[in-house]
Structure formats: C-alpha cells, structure tokens
C-alpha cells in the first residue's frame with residue numbers, strides 16, 4: 381500500500397510499504413477512505429517531537445471500512461464503516477473505566493520511553509513517535525486498529541466522510557477544550573488562542589455549550605475570518621497588546637476561561653525561538669504565557685495545544701496568584717464520539733466547514749508544506765488515499 | 768500449592784552487597800487470587816518476559832530456566848526453587864546452589880486502595896558470576912535489568928486486564944527501517 385512516511389525534519393515521503401496485518405486478537409484492519417493532516421503532525425514535521433525514526437508512517441485522523449477482524453473482535457464486522465479515534469485505548473484499565481481514554485495504561489508498547497520523560501505513560505497514539513507507541517498511522521491506504529471494539533465508532537447512516545472524519549480528533553479536541561472551561565451558559569466569556577482547526581472547533585463548541593462571548597486570537601487573516609463566521613469576536617495578534625484588548629472586551633475582568641489552542645510552536649518571542657533552536661527549551665509557550673496572564677481571577681485555563689517537553693518563563697505566579705484552574709491533555713476522544721456524532725446527524729454542526737484543501741495521498745509532502753506555511757489559505761487538508 | 772513443609776529451605780544466595788537488587792511495582796485491576804494463580808504456574812511467565820526465556824516446571828516447587836545471553840546466543844540455565852509460598856499473597860524463589868547466576872526473588876500481591884485492583888511488587892537479586900560472563904553481565908546494569916522487570920510487569924498488567932499485550936512487531940514501516948527489520 382501507499383503510506384506517508386516521516387523522513388526527517390520537513391521531509392515527508394510517500395512510500396510503498398507492506399499492507400498491515402492483524403497482530404493481536406482484538407485488532408481490525410481498516411481500508412481508509414479519508415484521512416487528514418493535523419496541526420499536531422506539524423510538530424513532527426518541524427522536528428519537535430522526540431523518538432521519531434525515518435520511515436515511520438504518520439497520520440492519526442482517519443476513517444474507512446473494516447476489511448478484516450481479529451478473532452476476539454465482537455462488535456465490529458467486516459464491511460462496517462468507522463471513524464477511528466486517534467487515542468488508542470484498551471477499554472479495560474483504570475483510566476478507560478473512568479473515560480480518561482488518553483491516559484490508557486495498556487496500549488503503549490514503549491511505555492518505558494515515555495516514563496523516562498514523563499514519569500508515567502499515557503495512551504498510545506497513531507503515527508506519533510515511538511515514545512507514544514510507535515504505531516503506524518493512517519495517512520495510508522490501510523491501517524491496523526488495535527482494540528477494534530473499544531475505539532472506532534460505527535457510522536450507520538450514509539452521511540459524507542467529510543462530515544464525520546473529524547470525530548477522529550479535532551472536533552472532540554475543540555469540544556473537550558471548551559468543556560474544560562466550565563462555561564456558565566449565558567455568562568462566560570471564553571478567549572481562544574489559535575484559529576487553526578482546533579481553535580475553530582473550540583470556538584464553535586464554546587458557543588454550543590452556551591458561552592456568552594468568544595474572543596478568538598490569531599494573526600492569519602483567513603483563519604480569523606473563519607472564526608468570525610462562527611460568531612467570535614476576533615483579535616489580530618499583530619495589532620497590539622492582547623491583554624489590554626481582552627480587558628477592554630470584558631469590562632476589565634479578563635476572560636472567564638482561556639484556551640491555548642496553539643501549543644508548543646506559538647510564534648511571538650525571539651527568546652523562545654533562540655532557545656528552541658539551541659535545544660535549551662523544546663516548547664515555545666508564548667500563547668500559554670499570554671493566556672495565563674489574561675485569564676480572570678479564579679478563571680480557567682484550558683490547554684488543548686500540545687506541549688512535549690520543557691518550557692521556560694511560565695508565569696506560574698500569575699496562575700497561582702489568581703487561583704487559576706488548569707486543565708489540559710490529549711483528548712479523551714472516545715468520550716465524545718457518540719454525543720458529537722449526534723450533534724452532526726441532528727444538523728447542529730457540519731464539521732466540513734474547516735476543509736480548505738483536498739489532495740491525493742501521493743501529494744501529501746506538498747500538502748504538509750502548504751499547511752505548515754499557511755499558504756494558499758490552507759486551514760485543513762483532507763487526503764484521498766485512493767488517488 | 769506446595770505445603771510449607773515441602774518448600775525448599777530458604778538460604779541467602781546473594782551475600783552482602785555484592786549483588787544487583789531490583790524492585791518494581793505495578794497495579795493491576797484483577798483480584799490477588801487470579802494474579803497469584805497465574806504467577807504460581809511459573810511457565811506462564813514466559814508470556815510476559817520479553818527477553819526470550821524458556822521456563823519448565825520440574826515439580827511443584829522446582830523449575831528450570833533458560834535464557835539466551837550475550838555473547839552469541841549462548842544459553843544461561845539454572846534451576847529455581849520456591850522457598851516461600853503464601854496463597855494469594857507471596858511467592859519467593861531462589862536458584863539452586865552452584866548455579867551459573869545465583870539469583871533470588873519474590874513477588875507480593877497486596878490489595879490496592881479502592882478494592883478493585885492489586886499492587887504487585889517484584890524484588891529480584893542476582894549475583895553476576897566471575898569470569899568473562901560476569902563482566903558482561905555486570906554491564907547489563909541494574910538499571911537495564913530493572914527495565915526488563917518493569918516491561919514484564921507492564922506486559923503482565925495488559926495481559927491480565929485486557930487479554931493481550933500491545934505490540935507493533937510486524938506492522939508496516941517505510942524505508943530505511945523496513946530493510947533493517949528484514
């Protein structure tokens with residue numbers, strides 16, 4: 381089959397590789413019909429995630445048709461149409477039993493690597509470094525899906541791929557980011573840093589959860605425009621002090637909740653760029669710092685943006701001094717599949733709004749570049765594995 | 768289960784501080800009796816020890832162990848004796864005297880707070896023998912051996928909690944790894 385392989389920093393390659401096989405009794409094989417590039421993949425592309433190896437197959441936002449099942453798969457059948465969540469979870473550990481799917485104990489064969497860096501390992505993810513399990517990803521024609529009865533959600537209707545594909549990651553991620561904000565319907569003001577796909581879904585989810593006002597921050601005009609279309613008040617990061625403008629928009633209180641939907645590659649400070657280049661700091665917490673200072677006293681900071689290592693000059697005193705609640709982590713994707721599919725099927729939201737580019741899988745390397753450089757108005761790329 | 772009388776005599780196999788000592792713990796969502804039963808049939812352990820190992824039960828308290836070790840794939844073998852056995856709580860063993868690698872160990876099963884899981888704690892001690900092999904084994908530092916034990920416990924946890932051990936061995940991969948793997 382064809383698959384997108386990581387070949388080093390800023391180097392992707394479409395290769396012919398073996399088709400995946402069932403390796404464990406609870407696996408299934410999915411023939412992929414749609415797959416996407418995520419902002420998280422850019423952290424790999426830019427070389428910020430440790431324990432990648434040349435030849436690793438990328439991709440964690442995919443859906444398709446079940447073509448083979450392992451002997452212990454009970455619920456899924458060959459022919460079922462499924463969306464696969466990017467978090468690989470066992471369904472039987474302490475965390476899975478509490479719906480903390482991204483904290484699963486039993487899916488990372490390389491937990492030892494993650495323990496060195498993090499003390500303990502969370503769930504494995506598709507196509508996201510050896511430390512996170514080393515599983516081949518879904519920017520390919522087929523994928524092996526472990527714990528087939530635990531993760532994938534079956535799509536019974538003949539709704540388009542485009543509308544349900546993002547259940548795999550960014551819609552649940554944006555939704556969990558908003559849910560973590562403790563929104564009081566009709567009262568809460570939520571500020572969202574980053575108007576990439578995650579930010580876009582966070583904005584829409586905050587409204588779905590009843591936010592009185594959503595303020596979106598970015599510096600890319602078409603992304604701000606897309607946020608505006610959702611009803612957000614937008615601030616261009618290039619137009620002056622964010623804190624001051626947020627205060628003016630909130631009667632001096634500051635937002636009740638701030639979402640860092642940017643993560644470790646935020647632009648903004650030379651200090652961090654230099655340190656990141658010198659490998660003195662792996663992450664770039666510019667948005668996080670702003671959000672920590674801007675959030676109101678007793679407010680909430682919700683962090684869906686990915687951080688992978690160490691960060692400097694975090695104004696923890698600001699968070700402490702204001703009694704801020706911090707909530708973060710990889711998304712507990714499985715928790716949101718059913719409720720969000722219901723929202724989609726009931727016409728409450730159509731996630732396909734975010735797609736700007738459709739590209740054959742064979743053109744994935746170019747698509748990474750376009751997406752990374754935010755050229756050509758690119759916000760979200762969907763790859764066609766059959767082209 | 769072995770009666771207390773039938774147990775081999777306990778004996779210090781790794782004297783003083785000459786040996787390498789490792790302790791690792793894991794919490795498994797299974798009752799102690801199920802975990803104890805799995806472990807008490809020592810041959811089961813070859814399912815969770817990642818390093819290729821053959822374990823054969825010789826009697827209720829004796830087992831034969833064989834692992835491959837560098838250099839080359841030479842095999843190191845020993846007989847182990849169960850020296851302490853408390854049903855659903857504890858199993859302790861040691862190698863027979865004059866083994867190539869003197870070693871001893873124990874596993875404890877204790878209920879975790881909350882009542883739906885068991886804390887499993889393994890302690891291993893071994894004395895690298897003298898000679899060339901000893902030097903090599905000493906290189907296999909306590910840390911590395913500790914990781915092996917940690918891996919085995921994690922694999923045991925997965926096997927007991929969800930019936931399979933996570934793996935990526937045999938999945939597709941691009942060049943240059945593909946060549947390396949073949």
Ligand SMILES: NC(=O)c1ccc[n+]([C@@H]2O[C@H](COP(=O)([O-])OP(=O)(O)OC[C@H]3O[C@@H](n4cnc5c(N)ncnc54)[C@H](O)[C@@H]3O)[C@@H](O)[C@H]2O)c1
Pocket residue numbers: 418419420421422423549550553573574575576577578579597598599600603617641642643644645646647648666667683684685686709710711759
């Ligand atoms: N928690 C999870 O499980 C999870 C899941 C998916 C994605 N993510 C993470 O979410 C983040 C966003 O993902 P995405 O797909 O939207 O990526 P993206 O790269 O398309 O979007 C990031 C946006 O942030 C903007 N930005 C950069 N610096 C900024 C700053 N200082 N202030 C305001 N905006 C700034 C960029 O212009 C861009 O529009 C990434 O870190 C990604 O890894 C996390």
Ligand SMILES: [Zn+2]
Pocket residue numbers: 418419420421440441466549550
């Ligand atoms: Zn993602």
Ligand SMILES: [Zn+2]
Pocket residue numbers: 469470471472473474475476483484485486
């Ligand atoms: Zn789990």
